[in-house]
Amino acid sequence: MNLHIRLEAAKNALKALIKQPVATLMTVLALAIVLALPVGLFAALNNLQQLLGHWRDQAQISLFLHQEVSAAEVQKLQALLERGTGVVSVRYVGKEAALTEFEHQAGMTAAIQTLGENPLPASFVVELNPLAQSPSALQTLVAYWGQQPGVASAQSDLHWVARLQAILALGKRAVWILAGLLAVGAILVMGNTIRLHIAQRRDEIDVASLVGATRAFIRRPFLYQGLFQGAVAGIIAWLIVAITVTILQGPVEQLAELYGTRFHLLGLNSREGLILIAASALLGWLGSRLAVGRHLDHTFS
Template sequence: MGLVRHKQPPLRRFVMYWVDHARQAMASLGELWRYPLASMMTLAVLGVSLALPSCFHVLLKNAEKVESGWQDSSQITLYLRKDLPEESIAALRKRIELYPEIDSVDYVSRDQALSEFREQSGFGEALDYLDGNPLPAVLIIVPDAQWRNPEAASELLGKLNAENGVEQGKLDLQWLGRLQGIIKLLRHTITGIAVLLLAAVLLIVGNTLRLNILNQRSEIEVLKLVGATDAFIHRPFLYTGIWFGVIGGMLAWWLTEVMVLWSEGVVSELAGLYDSQFQLVGLGLVDGVNLILLGALLGLIASWFSVHRHIRDIEPS
């Protein structure tokens, strides 16, 4: 009489599949502590390797924040003709305020400009010897948010220079263009360094798992002798690689936040010299979770290549 095999319900098979994965994942985590010193050294190297591109990312994010703040404060200064009457100036101001590209327009009269120059320059007594007021009236224009980049602001300046009564328009955004060039160079440099460091993470995890596989060669041979599938043999090593990446990512997140806290006082002091309220920002929750997920992905990739290459070469003798 033959044996009757009872097929388990699909739901039970599905649940047991994930229970088996969870059991092997926990077992792989426990395997890290069989050799605590070696595991801690590997995790420390992974943490530092992931923390370096993470710190560069924070540096770039804060540089872009500074650039955004300076770009938002860009303005156009229109120097008006000295012989332009107040009625014409008021009409010109009202006409410019209707531009869809402009957020606000402030007017500085000739007398107000002379008064401010007298207070700020320290040449008050020398100005008394002048026959008249040499300063023109000024319109200070803040472009709309979409027109504050150098190209759009330059186009707007050309349009404003064509207005009757405008003697000269000034837009000093050359420094902003240089800043954007520096940030672009910084972004490319950081990307290159990050790629090299992430490649180092792949090599570290792959080499560590190679050593683990060689240390467990006899166990793998026994498993193959009793008919264990390749997936069953590979799975613990894959989870070990994932754990290396996850814990390394958590350590990198912590190291990055420590660096931000360590630098925060110096940055605040520097910002105070420029009368700025700039605050250094760290990774944040989203970037921190992404860092951990990136570590897990790198660990999985490195372990997959290492496992498929080295376990395939192990055959029972």
């Protein structure tokens, strides 16, 4: 019986929305645009993090070894480096390879030959994921590696990692604040819409309350209206973000090719899209509940 009542309330809510297609469409579009803005910014931050993952070759640490380091110490150090948090790759550069690379890059073959011997030490080049750890943790890790047996010195430039992580943290916090403000705006928009529906059916509600209708019975169709409109707005917001990503995909890929890399923009996956729809439906339900609750408080007082 309870399920039948709920189904009837849902049908009545759909009929009420269909009877006013223009007003319903405007409300849904307004909610969709309000939701698409913070969701789009979240997607932008996710793509930025993905892009930074391609820059891991810029987060390199060079560990220069002593001239008399043994093969056993080299193997032990390599195993230690490979176990490090956020380590993407570890590359050993022997003395001869370092000399060849230096001659090729610096063009100092004649100067090297006058020395009669190879002055360059062997080294390890460690590539890190710049977002895997905090800058202080990375600095601590580099200092720990620099104290290992066989390591003469450690060279790194991780200041840009600290700046990068600070910018991302600021962006995430700003997006959360914006999302909270827009969520309140979505609730107010839905509440105002439902308040108009209530005004149009005020006489019907008053009569229903006089013949013994409960608060839940009167409130239920309006709650379903907010729920349905919120869910549809979430779907449209998802589509807006997907269309925006599709439009920007070509120019972004062309720009990435100019820098010699490949980059594919990410939109919302299925899980994130369903969360968006559920959150949007919840906002619509909350807005409806607030509007109906105020009216019922006045009617049953």
